[in-house]
Amino acid sequence: MRTLARIIFVGVFALLATVAGTVAALVTVPPGKDLLARVVTEESNRLVRGSVSIGRIRGSFLTGLTLDSVVVRDTAGAMLADLPRLEIQFRLANLLARRVIFHRVRLVAPRLSVVKHRDGRMNYQEILRLNEGPAGSGPGTMFRLEDLTIEDGSLTLAIPWNPDGRLTTGRQRDSALAAERAKPGRRIEPGVRSGDGLMTVRVVDQLGAKFVPMRVSTPDRLPFFAEIVSLSARVSDPGLTITDLAGRITQGGDSLLFDLERAALPNTVAAGGGRIDWPRDTVLYDFSLAADRLDLVDLRWISPDFPALAGRGRVTAKSVAGSRTEYDLTGLQLADRSSRVAGRRLFNFNDFSAHFSHQPGHRWSSQIL
Numbered sequence: 001m002r003t004l005a006r007i008i009f010v011g012v013f014a015l016l017a018t019v020a021g022t023v024a025a026l027v028t029v030p031p032g033k034d035l036l037a038r039v040v041t042e043e044s045n046r047l048v049r050g051s052v053s054i055g056r057i058r059g060s061f062l063t064g065l066t067l068d069s070v071v072v073r074d075t076a077g078a079m080l081a082d083l084p085r086l087e088i089q090f091r092l093a094n095l096l097a098r099r100v101i102f103h104r105v106r107l108v109a110p111r112l113s114v115v116k117h118r119d120g121r122m123n124y125q126e127i128l129r130l131n132e133g134p135a136g137s138g139p140g141t142m143f144r145l146e147d148l149t150i151e152d153g154s155l156t157l158a159i160p161w162n163p164d165g166r167l168t169t170g171r172q173r174d175s176a177l178a179a180e181r182a183k184p185g186r187r188i189e190p191g192v193r194s195g196d197g198l199m200t201v202r203v204v205d206q207l208g209a210k211f212v213p214m215r216v217s218t219p220d221r222l223p224f225f226a227e228i229v230s231l232s233a234r235v236s237d238p239g240l241t242i243t244d245l246a247g248r249i250t251q252g253g254d255s256l257l258f259d260l261e262r263a264a265l266p267n268t269v270a271a272g273g274g275r276i277d278w279p280r281d282t283v284l285y286d287f288s289l290a291a292d293r294l295d296l297v298d299l300r301w302i303s304p305d306f307p308a309l310a311g312r313g314r315v316t317a318k319s320v321a322g323s324r325t326e327y328d329l330t331g332l333q334l335a336d337r338s339s340r341v342a343g344r345r346l347f348n349f350n351d352f353s354a355h356f357s358h359q360p361g362h363r364w365s366s367q368i369l
Contacts, residue, residue: 081112087107107149150210152206157204160200267295297310311341327346
């Protein structure tokens with residue numbers, strides 16, 4: 001979301017810098033708006049490391065604009081954002097006072113591609129020249145979206161992949177790579193940059209969301225914060241479908257804190273909170289969710305061998321190492337037509353696999369390999 005916010009920031013302030021004396025002429029007739037799109041494109045390209053193109057701008061500069069066919073690329077031509085339609089509503093006085101406050105933003109079918117390079121920099125940081133000044137170089141910018149709606153969006157996220165450091169031979173590393181690629185939904189591909197090596201690629205599509213509000217930045221540099229009214233999406237890795245999500249998220253650096261009032265999968269409804277960290281090339285979990293309605297089929301992203309049992313329970317995840325996560329299922333009351341499971345199950349997952357077996361009329365058992 002910071003990527004989208006920065007794109008809007010660049011466009012609006014390029015607009016203010018280049019057409020302050022000719023606003024009336026540029027926004028009253030279609031030829032003027034086409035010229036405005038070209039001017040903003042040219043001036044935006046001076047502010048980014050890469051390129052920005054805008055097909056057309058419509059609406060009123062005083063209250064709100066619609067931007068069509070906005071595309072942002074890096075210096076190698078790789079896409080950061082493709083926004084077929086971007087609608088923004090604002091008060092000009094806020095922008096002139098350097099308060100970027102948009103009262104309504106609507107994104108239709110946006111496509112985003114976020115890459116974390118092996119040196120730790122994100123592609124949007126480089127393209128938009130973020131965090132390149134000296135530390136403590138003055139207050140941050142007020143950037144706030146009062147109402148953000150995303151319709152049918154998609155996001156591709158690529159982060160560096162490394163084999164376990166304990167693997168010392170090429171054969172061991174090749175075997176680990178083959179095992180990783182065999183996991184459902186797992187994609188490991190060469191990075192666009194030669195120095196990036198192999199990258200783990202995850203895709204979020206069918207994304208629909210509403211945030212009220214979203215705080216991107218403040219003069220006193222508070223962390224990113226968003227109130228999620230609703231969110232639905234399909235995630236490739238881990239393979240799950242989110243049918244409804246509501247709550248609050250706070251993100252700073254490589255950490256995300258979340259407090260969810262509702263987290264719904266196709267047949268599971270839960271609530272809870274925790275954090276996710278992604279230092280370097282790994283993802284660490286620390287969260288707890290209580291599910292009044294729980295279907296283990298929805299949790300097969302943890303293990304494809306979970307039996308088709310439904311009921312209620314609590315799921316707690318704790319990463320004890322970069323390649324090992326413990327999932328603790330407590331307060332279980334699960335059943336199918338012929339059997340019941342109650343109590344607690346604890347599973348440890350690492351780079352190897354866990355297999356589960358369940359037979360009608362027997363206790364659910366687990367075997368860690």
